[in-house]
Amino acid sequence: MFEFVKLWYERKFSDPHSVTLFFVSIAIVALLYFVGSLIIPVLVAVVIAFLLEWPVQKMTQIGSSRLTASALVMLCFSSLAIASFIGIVPVLWQQLANFLQEAPHMLEKGKAYLLQLPAQYPELITSMQIQTLVGAVENKFIEFGQIILSSSLTSLKDIVALLIYLILVPLLVFFMLKDKKELVGGVSRLLPEQRRLLSQVWREMHQQIMNYIRGKVIEILIVGGVSFITFALFDLRYAALLGALVGFSVLIPFVGAALVTIPVAAVALFQFGLAPEFWYIIIAYGIIQALDGNVLVPVLFSEAVDLNPVYIIVAVLFFGGLWGFWGVFFAIPLASLVRALINAWSSEQEKVAVE
Secondary structure, eight states, X not given: OHHHHHHHHHHHSSSHHHHHHHHHHHHHHHHHHHHGGGGHHHHHHHHHHHHHHHHHHHHHHTTOOHHHHHHHHHHHHHHHHHHHHHHHHHHHHHHHHHHHHHHHHHHHHHHHHHHHHHHHOTTTOOHHHHHHHHHHHHHHHHHHHHHHHHHHHTHXXXXXXXXXXXXXXXXXXXHHHHTHHHHHHHHHHHSOSOOHHHHHHHHHHHHHHHHXXXXXXXXXXXXXXXXXXXXXXXXXXXXXXXXXXXXXXXXXXXXXXXXXXHHHHHHHHHHHTTSHHHHHHHHHHHHHHHHIIIIIHHHHTTTSOOOOHHHHHHHHHHHHHHHXXXXXXXXXXXXXXXXXXXXXXXXXXXXXXXX
């Protein structure tokens, strides 16, 4: 056993470039794990900087200076963000408040409907099964209400944090865009000279991460916007809130679409019952999800590394458990990064072995 470990160690760590790649990866993971919550504004700024790097690059290619391009892009982005916040957030907040007030009535109506099922289909379902299901739903609803209450009690702290974000994040994004070369050069000087594999992985993942962030934002806007328009055309209540939920559900591959189906179906059932309008909404929602998965995603993420759905789900669970929302958001590029690290490390060792 000792000889096996010794041979493995000598084979994997014989090249200094592999050692650099390994320890830098461990250091980054440790940094994010232990102090990730303290540097969230920096991580948010990095995400936005990746999103805005493409228009800055395009402007510099047509002759604009990096400073001018960064300032104009930040001005446009900030104006759009403020306009969206003023125009959309109050509507979503109002619809959320109305939905929470009406949720107990929806729950009671759904409970009454479920209790009728054993009499209609006695060979398929029993009263005990319905009671168990209703009890589980009521418990989850109580837990959700407790979470909402605890969140409201800490709202003052959240408001202070939001104000800090509104000041610090735009400044960080602007300087990250303007001084990108200087910042990257400063980080490079801190790394060992034996960093060929690290540079290889960075070049491979840099473009992929930028494409992923841009594509994911576009996907959220398209899916959310189309869902809102569809729900509004059917005169479904809380159309803006449900459209936003459907849009953000694309952050969780495979699972998000299934989860957001519950509130969409619940609101439609409460409003229309089992009338044709209910089935029209469910069919339209299914078409939106099918077009997203089979048309929009392949177009937006054609340059992304293909990953098996099992790896994607495992990545969502693992990185989401570590870093919450941002872990879920970056689950696919992080999984691609892990695979790129393993491939680079293994290919280098195979190369050394052949030589």
